[in-house]
Amino acid sequence: MPLESCMILLDNSQYMRNGDYLPTRLSAQQDAANLLVSHKTQSNPESTVGVILMNGGCFTAGVELLVSPTDDVGKILSALHAIPLRGEGDMESGVDVPASVQVASLALKHRRNKNGQQRIVMFVGSPLSKDVDKKIMVKAGKALKKNNVKIDVVAMGEWEENQDKLEALVDAANGSGSNDGGEEKSCHLITIPAGTLPSDILIGSPVIHGGDASMAMGGIGGAGGSGGAGGGGGGGNDFVEYGGVDPNLDPELAMALRISMEEERARQERIARETQQQQQQQQQQQQEVKQEEARGGTPGDNVEEEEDVQMEDAPKVEQGNGVDATAANDDIGDEDAMLQQALAMSMADAQVQDQEQNQHDKEDDDGDDDDDDDDDDAAMQMALAMSMAADNHQDSTREHGLQQQQQQQFQDPEFVNQLLGSLPGVDPNDSSLQSALENLEKANQQDKKEKQDKKDEDEKDTE
Numbered sequence: 474m475p476l477e478s479c480m481i482l483l484d485n486s487q488y489m490r491n492g493d494y495l496p497t498r499l500s501a502q503q504d505a506a507n508l509l510v511s512h513k514t515q516s517n518p519e520s521t522v523g524v525i526l527m528n529g530g531c532f533t534a535g536v537e538l539l540v541s542p543t544d545d546v547g548k549i550l551s552a553l554h555a556i557p558l559r560g561e562g563d564m565e566s567g568v569d570v571p572a573s574v575q576v577a578s579l580a581l582k583h584r585r586n587k588n589g590q591q592r593i594v595m596f597v598g599s600p601l602s603k604d605v606d607k608k609i610m611v612k613a614g615k616a617l618k619k620n621n622v623k624i625d626v627v628a629m630g631e632w633e634e635n636q637d638k639l640e641a642l643v644d645a646a647n648g649s650g651s652n653d654g655g656e657e658k659s660c661h662l663i664t665i666p667a668g669t670l671p672s673d674i675l676i677g678s679p680v681i682h683g684g685d686a687s688m689a690m691g692g693i694g695g696a697g698g699s700g701g702a703g704g705g706g707g708g709g710n711d712f713v714e715y716g717g718v719d720p721n722l723d724p725e726l727a728m729a730l731r732i733s734m735e736e737e738r739a740r741q742e743r744i745a746r747e748t749q750q751q752q753q754q755q756q757q758q759q760q761e762v763k764q765e766e767a768r769g770g771t772p773g774d775n776v777e778e779e780e781d782v783q784m785e786d787a788p789k790v791e792q793g794n795g796v797d798a799t800a801a802n803d804d805i806g807d808e809d810a811m812l813q814q815a816l817a818m819s820m821a822d823a824q825v826q827d828q829e830q831n832q833h834d835k836e837d838d839d840g841d842d843d844d845d846d847d848d849d850d851a852a853m854q855m856a857l858a859m860s861m862a863a864d865n866h867q868d869s870t871r872e873h874g875l876q877q878q879q880q881q882q883f884q885d886p887e888f889v890n891q892l893l894g895s896l897p898g899v900d901p902n903d904s905s906l907q908s909a910l911e912n913l914e915k916a917n918q919q920d921k922k923e924k925q926d927k928k929d930e931d932e933k934d935t936e
Contacts, residue, residue: 475589476517476586476589476590478542479521480525481523481524481594481596482525482573482577482594482596483506485556485559486599487558488600488630489598493630493667494667494668494669494671495668498598498630501629501671502596503553503554503556504671504672505596505627506596509680509681510550511722515722519586520544521543524538524539524540525537525573525576525580527568528568535569536573542581542585571612573595577593578617578620578622582620591621592623593617593624595627597626600631600635605638606638610638610639610645612645613645614641614646615646618645622646623659625662625680626642626643626661627671627680629671630665639662647660661679663679663680893906
């Protein structure tokens, strides 16, 4: 918001004790004033706010300036929380609106920062003085217009007595052009319905948001001529996405409201989609039921027969062509039948898988048997080869032993003599045979000696 100096005029007459606003008119007025101070000071750090009591002296009529326009929020709030109730003993209001407006105009004239707008926010909760007529209110409004001071009036009760006077004040402050609708209204009259909080009404009114905001609530309006309290403003749609809360005033609350509204909108859209899907499914089921009835028979008849047929024909449907599958699907009319068909097809798949597994296991067993037979054959051949090698070794050993035995026998002279004597036509005593035998014996002895010498040398080398 632009820089602004604002004076808050409070009604502290005895009528503010009334409890038609919660908890009392005075407390509700203080709450609304706190909202105004917070908004004005937070919207622009250079804005200033002042406070004036319209019933100043005790049992006397007068105006009291509590705080001059300042940006010290603590000072302003302290003054707002220490407002005394004053007034005449006969309970007649001592509020003098023209005098209060004049004092507020002088305070704004002597403000520190001369830049920015000037505005007066006046709370009225008691009947205006009988000495103040409509002409005086018009004169006060024209003076505000001349000094370029805007005024917002908040009426809290006693509306029937004050309506004409307050409307005259606001209309005069707006000027003659605004009555004809040719100029935007910068001054507003806000009425607060009994039983509501003024702060809740003001938060969506032009008093908080300035002349650009508008009002769409019953009982809230800007004074637009003689039309009454419900004519001014438009609709409060400037902050709809934030739940009607100005994000400049309370950013956290505005963001929380915006997130909540988005979540609610998404939830409603999801519910709408689910409802639409359910309706479509119901319509589809109804169409299927009608088709079943048109074929002859009610849905649910011959369910067991259909299940048996589907259980038996499921493998055929699976192995068949697409025409058979289409025909089977056309015959199924409800979800139970579809479920049975799926179960049958899954059982057929399981049977096919079991058959494949059994075939695979059988092939593995045949392969294992062949491997075992090959191993047995190899073992047999190896055993046979080892047996034959052992027999050959025994035969060679036997032949070698025979040869050695024969050599020993032929080396024996007695055996040779007996052998020669047994031969026909051979004389064992022949000198040539005897010499040959002697040479043979000598050769044998020589060989034995050489072997013995070689053995002795080996033993020596070993030692």
